[in-house]
Amino acid sequence: MPETQHGxxxxxxxxxxxxEHSTLSPLELRVRALETVLTQxxxxxxxxxxxxxxxxxxxxxxxxxARVVARAWCDAEFRRWLLDxxxxxxxxxxxxxxxxxxxxxxxNTPLExxxxxxxxxxxxxxxxxxxxxxxxxxxxxxxxxVKDPRGVLKDFGLSLPETVRIRVWDSTAEVRYLxxxxxxxxxxxxxxxxLADLVTRDSMIGTGQPKRATP
Numbered sequence: 001m002p003e004t005q006h007g008x009x010x011x012x013x014x015x016x017x018x019x020e021h022s023t024l025s026p027l028e029l030r031v032r033a034l035e036t037v038l039t040q041x042x043x044x045x046x047x048x049x050x051x052x053x054x055x056x057x058x059x060x061x062x063x064x065x066a067r068v069v070a071r072a073w074c075d076a077e078f079r080r081w082l083l084d085x086x087x088x089x090x091x092x093x094x095x096x097x098x099x100x101x102x103x104x105x106x107x108n109t110p111l112e113x114x115x116x117x118x119x120x121x122x123x124x125x126x127x128x129x130x131x132x133x134x135x136x137x138x139x140x141x142x143x144x145x146v147k148d149p150r151g152v153l154k155d156f157g158l159s160l161p162e163t164v165r166i167r168v169w170d171s172t173a174e175v176r177y178l179x180x181x182x183x184x185x186x187x188x189x190x191x192x193x194x195l196a197d198l199v200t201r202d203s204m205i206g207t208g209q210p211k212r213a214t215p
Contacts, residue, residue: 034157041155043135049069064095065128065178066199070192072105073183083107086178095127103128104169107180108206112165113205116177117145123171129201130206136205146170156207179206187213 033205038044055146068090072079082089086105106114118124122137135141145152149166153159160166169177181203187195190213202208 020136030157037155038135042140043138043155059116060131062199062201062204063196064093064130065201065204066196067192068093068095068128068178069180069194069199069204072180073187073195074192079180090128090178102175103178104175105178105180106167106169108182110164110182112167113153113160114167114169114177114179115149116169116171116179117142118171119143119146123173123176125171125176126129129204133201140167153207155201158208169211179204179209184210184213 035044037107043215068082071093078089081092082105086103087101089105089163090103108114115161118136119142122132124132124136126132141152146168149168150160162167171177181199187198190198198213200208200210200212204212
């Protein structure tokens, strides 16, 4: 059974023609398919999806969080600090502010996977991850992820072995969480900046994985 951790008590579907599909890469086609599934399940507002994607990728994006994770991947001392006192460790890199005053970092391992939700509203670490995605604020995600986190992860394209324990962390106005995903295999020779490029927003929420390291 998944565990839900509480920091504190709470006070696209797009129409595309076949010509466009024929020009998309396999990865882009998979993204389109996932968008459709998430829209049908009520996680995504199709009218706002394109604007949100552009905003996250080119303007607000979770760059700060990616830098934090990359530092933890390549600096063991910083990783220990992050897991012990995430607020201070994150602030040491210049990332702090409203909605990120009290942070907790949780680490994925081969035997444990963490996923974050805010069951009553949409508490989210804005200074680290930017604005929350629409699906994070949706009632279907907030309600179902506690009851069936493994099923929700499958909806996002992430299938985990039954041997992996799933822990659900419930963000509040007082405490927000950052998931530290597992470092991708084959990334040992990459610089900190290159590692940051592998970190995705969803991997820091727990609904996805980092990008694969390419030779």
